[in-house]
Amino acid sequence: MAKNKDGMLESTGKIKLTTSDYVIRGIGYFFITIFAIVSILPFLIILGTSFETEENIISKGVTLIPREFTTAAYELVIKGGSIWQSYCLTIVMTAIGTTIGLFICAMTGYALQRKDFPFRNGISFFVYFTSLFQAGLAPYYLLMTQTYHLNNSYFAVLLPLMVSSWLIILMKNFAKSIPHELTESGKIDGAGDFKIFTSIILPMLKPGLATVGLFLALGYWNEWYQSSLFLQNKQVLPLQYSLYKIINEAQSLKNSVASQYVTVDSLPSESLKMATAMMATGPIIFLYPFVQRYFIGGITVGAVKG
Amino acid sequence: MTTINPRKPAPYTMKGALAKKLFNSKTLILMCVPAIIYFIAFSYAPLPGIYVAFVNYNYRKGIFGSPFVGLKNFDFVAKSGQLWTLTKNTILFNLAFILLDNLLAVTVAILLKEIQSKSFRKVSQTMMFLPYFISQVLVGLLVFSLLNSDTGFLNVVLKALGAELWQKTGYNSVVYFAAIMGIDDSIIEASMIDGANGWQKIRYIILPSLKPTVVILLLFALGGIVKGDFGLFWNLVGRNPILYKKVDIIEMYVYRATVSDFNFSTASAVGLYQSLIGFILVLTVNAIVKKIEPDYSLF
Numbered sequence: 001m002a003k004n005k006d007g008m009l010e011s012t013g014k015i016k017l018t019t020s021d022y023v024i025r026g027i028g029y030f031f032i033t034i035f036a037i038v039s040i041l042p043f044l045i046i047l048g049t050s051f052e053t054e055e056n057i058i059s060k061g062v063t064l065i066p067r068e069f070t071t072a073a074y075e076l077v078i079k080g081g082s083i084w085q086s087y088c089l090t091i092v093m094t095a096i097g098t099t100i101g102l103f104i105c106a107m108t109g110y111a112l113q114r115k116d117f118p119f120r121n122g123i124s125f126f127v128y129f130t131s132l133f134q135a136g137l138a139p140y141y142l143l144m145t146q147t148y149h150l151n152n153s154y155f156a157v158l159l160p161l162m163v164s165s166w167l168i169i170l171m172k173n174f175a176k177s178i179p180h181e182l183t184e185s186g187k188i189d190g191a192g193d194f195k196i197f198t199s200i201i202l203p204m205l206k207p208g209l210a211t212v213g214l215f216l217a218l219g220y221w222n223e224w225y226q227s228s229l230f231l232q233n234k235q236v237l238p239l240q241y242s243l244y245k246i247i248n249e250a251q252s253l254k255n256s257v258a259s260q261y262v263t264v265d266s267l268p269s270e271s272l273k274m275a276t277a278m279m280a281t282g283p284i285i286f287l288y289p290f291v292q293r294y295f296i297g298g299i300t301v302g303a304v305k306g
Numbered sequence: 307m308t309t310i311n312p313r314k315p316a317p318y319t320m321k322g323a324l325a326k327k328l329f330n331s332k333t334l335i336l337m338c339v340p341a342i343i344y345f346i347a348f349s350y351a352p353l354p355g356i357y358v359a360f361v362n363y364n365y366r367k368g369i370f371g372s373p374f375v376g377l378k379n380f381d382f383v384a385k386s387g388q389l390w391t392l393t394k395n396t397i398l399f400n401l402a403f404i405l406l407d408n409l410l411a412v413t414v415a416i417l418l419k420e421i422q423s424k425s426f427r428k429v430s431q432t433m434m435f436l437p438y439f440i441s442q443v444l445v446g447l448l449v450f451s452l453l454n455s456d457t458g459f460l461n462v463v464l465k466a467l468g469a470e471l472w473q474k475t476g477y478n479s480v481v482y483f484a485a486i487m488g489i490d491d492s493i494i495e496a497s498m499i500d501g502a503n504g505w506q507k508i509r510y511i512i513l514p515s516l517k518p519t520v521v522i523l524l525l526f527a528l529g530g531i532v533k534g535d536f537g538l539f540w541n542l543v544g545r546n547p548i549l550y551k552k553v554d555i556i557e558m559y560v561y562r563a564t565v566s567d568f569n570f571s572t573a574s575a576v577g578l579y580q581s582l583i584g585f586i587l588v589l590t591v592n593a594i595v596k597k598i599e600p601d602y603s604l605f
Binding site: 017018019020021022023024025027028029031032033035036037038039040042043045046049062104105107108110111112114116117118119123125126127128130132133134135136137138139140141142143146147159160162163165168192193194197218221222224225228229240241243244247248270273274277280281284285288289292295296299300 | 327331333334335336337338340341342344345347348349350351352353354355356358359368369413414417418419420421422426427429430432433434435436437438439440441442443444446447448450451452472475476477480481484498503504505506507508536537541544545557560561563564565570571573574576577578580581584585588589604605
């Protein structure tokens, strides 16, 4: 669009691009190209290296294009079997957590922006306060393990990621853009507030649902923190946390004195790490280009008013 | 057809008014109940546990049965100098992150605007957004595999900065890019008709119009300056003592004290200290924002 305008005006002779315009445009193309490449290159190198033989990685290092192409690492990961269980666990948790979380956020977000809801300010503050002041990790850890007994329970991962004040406020901002007259017309037709919400508001709230849902889903898919706190003795682990374990076990072995006496072959395999990383991240890489506009929408709606 | 009965505004007492309010909005209240229960269970219920910071925690006696020691836990971390080191590291890293993050994000946004080809812009924006979607675990792996394993102080600092900028710039630039796209094209055209060159256009039109966004985002970032990015540091440094002795931040200390050492009292003391400073900072920042740009204040 800008191009057309510029072009049109240029032809009438009103706007002349100066040398500095061209220089800045040149810098723009150059810098953005470099930055875009730098953004994906590390990822491509891990991808390339995951198809490289173990010996080559150790003797020659990582590579963009495999010197000797092999799928051995992937076969090993798949044969190991536990990756599929991790996949299932992660998918199930993402699906359940996102669905329930989305429903809670949508109901609350809608209710809190209703101007005729007398308790909206009180409840909004109650929700918002949780992001202003937190108890800290130790009391939270004690509560989860001693009081709720959620140690080594998948609920310790599923529940804490489900709702956040930020997501509720984001949803509230989306719900605000739906004209209040729709709620009013529902009321005149005699529908209750919940009926209005499910049959009139929810269909209108699709962009908000998509945005908040995707933030939730990304949070579940990339979860490793709660798992590291509470899933110490579980056999089947969420994808990112099993990747975390593979990386850190190799790392701690490397750092320990023992590694000097152990031959390279017996160390956890480098290519295995790369292949696991690719499998754990793969679905996101394929999906994100199609859904990134929702994230961009969410960032611009929710950025300043966090 | 139903006939609408105009309700007579009957004189009622305060108690009656509240009951009426509650009754009229019962469905909306019920719709908020799941979230309220959720926040009580996971955000408010841990609050009494802060008391653990003031006791010598004993597993068998529980938080409220353990002997009260006053501010001893705070004393311990403060006197050893650890608290100061942690605070300093956390703040300095965050300062560097905030300044560089925003500088780079603004630069990227401005240069992105210079890209005339729409498809080029779209593709490059998508590429720059990729790191945001990647888990911090993978970021840790990228740093381990692609960069040297030197454990020198400067090296670790640079890795942390690099990882931060790599992962966040695409995300951060979105807000600025949106602000730039929001500038009325006719203003820019008028300036060009008046003979403004490319640099002047950026200096006198784009940058000033970004200023409110920059100021607000910087202020809120400063409000969170005592909160470190645990995921980033933990995946770069983790439990490696050679590294964490150099770049320890509050979150990592609290995590180790909680999960590895089970030293809940010290962990909670440091955590409470951080929460309180953070709380005061956010309130201060919000008051400032309220003065300069009331629309953007948080509450």
